[in-house]
Amino acid sequence: MKRGDGRKKDELRNVRMEVGVLKRADGSAYVEWGNNKVFASVYGPREVIPRFLARNDRAILRCKYNMTPFSVEDRKRPGPDRRSVEIGKVTAGALEPAVILETYPNSMINVNIEVMQADAGTRCAGITAATLALVDAGIPMRDLVSACAAGKANDGIILDLSKEEDNKGQADIPMAIMPRSEEVTLLQMDGILTEDELEEALKLAVGGCKSIYELQKNALMAKYGE
């Protein structure tokens, strides 16, 4: 099966990562994934605001996902919409299992994801960048979190849908795993798939996440390895 951009069914778009790109943030990272351009920053652990959210046995992790007005074809109105709020929530859920929150009770860790340019797959790029930003902030982690989508387009199961494949696609499954254990921490799906197709897509996504993991490792090595 041929894909619009000439990729093989299990091939990622070009992905570039950089750790520690912002000065003010406690941790930060930049991910360019195809035409997606995503920054992530981490602040904390710090004082919990509002106070009532504090937990005396662990830190809380809050995540904000935002798309800039100029990140998409038709200008997006600034500020949160329902989609952004939901992605922020599932992103926090994707990262939380990997963060050792018990180290910092009564504190808050803020993850911010800003999409500068969107081209299908921003939430996976965001989670990938946020993980690097957490490591850059020195926040103790059990494992990295690596994200990648798989789906169905032109009747074929494929990895990492492009914008075009996503628009005309039959299914999309953004997924994140902790690569060491292969535990899944983000899973969403829309579209229609048979059970067999789903299983194939999930396996393909795990493979994609592992490729992303290698790139994350290289980015951390490039920043801290010497």
Next chain:
Amino acid sequence: MKDEGLKSGDFVIPGDVLGVGEVFMPGEGTYEDEGIIYSNVAGVVDLDMNKRKASVEAKSNVPPVLVEGDPVICEIVDLRSQMALVDLIAKCGHEDRSLTMSPKGRIYISQASKHYVTNLQNEFRIGDLVRARVRDGRKSPVELSTIGDDMGVILALCTKCRTSMKKKDGKVECPKCGSIESRNMSQDYGKGNL
């Protein structure tokens, strides 16, 4: 399960296996899960065969933790007969990063100065910024001391008009209203050092 190739000085990232719990104790920058020790930061491995301890020295900036001896900047928020209560603002040398919570601290009258102090009001006033040393960072409030030449008030506010006061003949003087007050000053008072 143990990564046979791993040696001290190697670079690891969170989730990398350092060894098994039967051989090593988990040290800084590590965690143990079902008998296996993993790194929890990006950094350099230290496998101490004598102490049988595996640890990882983080190469990234890490959240500032308060341990005994650390100098901190704090603000006097309340003065009682036996202690000064403070808000901790930052760990010296880590002013760019928030403390992991906003902890409260206290300076007992016996820890305020190397001299015998009868009245804390002669040492500190509310709103003063003070450099103090951590005696016990695990307690809440954090136990602090201002004994030592580098410790003590680094910026005093005039109790009458809230202006920053200037050092003069071992006292502080308000440049605006001329009021003269007494403080337990750090030797670099007014220099703008953190």
Next chain:
Amino acid sequence: MVSEMDPIASIKKEYINELVAQEKREDDRAFDEHRNIKIIPNYIKKAEGSAYVELGDTKVIVGVKYDAGKPFADIPNQGVMTTSAEFAPMASPEFESGPPGENAIELARVVDRGIRESEAIDTKKLCIIPGEKVYIVFVDIQILDNCGNLIDACGIAAITALLTARMPVYDKDGNPTEEMVPLPLNKIPITCTMVKVNNKLLLDPALDEEKVLDSRITVSTDDDGNIVAMQKGTGGSFKLEEIMEAVKISKEQGKKIREIIKNSIKEEESG
């Protein structure tokens, strides 16, 4: 930017005041010297125009998008420019999510005024059908890293983004065609901000200088050396001589920055 000075800044104030008294700055710059400026024009391909700008460690992105819509009733044959800024919590521990606060709104308006009042954009050429359809140009400012003087960084990014912007040509019936043309710009206004610290004017304040400032002044100038917008920000006050000094510094620096912008666009175009 900060009304209540944070404790660390109040300690540093003495130190920065002392430096200024010795004609020095923390990063060894001259009083009338900007930090290093890095510009990447056309950074966002999805936008009609864009620029990534670093001013020292401060990092911002501006994207330009256009739409077609109804003109204002009092200027039926002119297009519309609208500027917005978001202080993303990413950019500073002090920024919180939520609708733009007064600092973000002031920033957007000061940047907007520098461009608008210089008449850099020929808004009459942004008319499609008089009274019915005109171009609406959106200038959106995104802050990535606030290390001081957002106004100048955003001013540079906004005018660079507009210089790179292209818009579709509409046919007589008001329908967009495939043809794209540059936005009609005839000037490059530059906005320069100074702060008063210990009675001296410091151009392009770094974060620490901004935190201990006594007062702030912003002056925008055009290619001909005209003054096109000003803003005295924060508390504090200026003498008339200080204002004229700020104007002179802004004019001089404006020339240099204008060249940096032109060169960055030339470089980008030649690949």
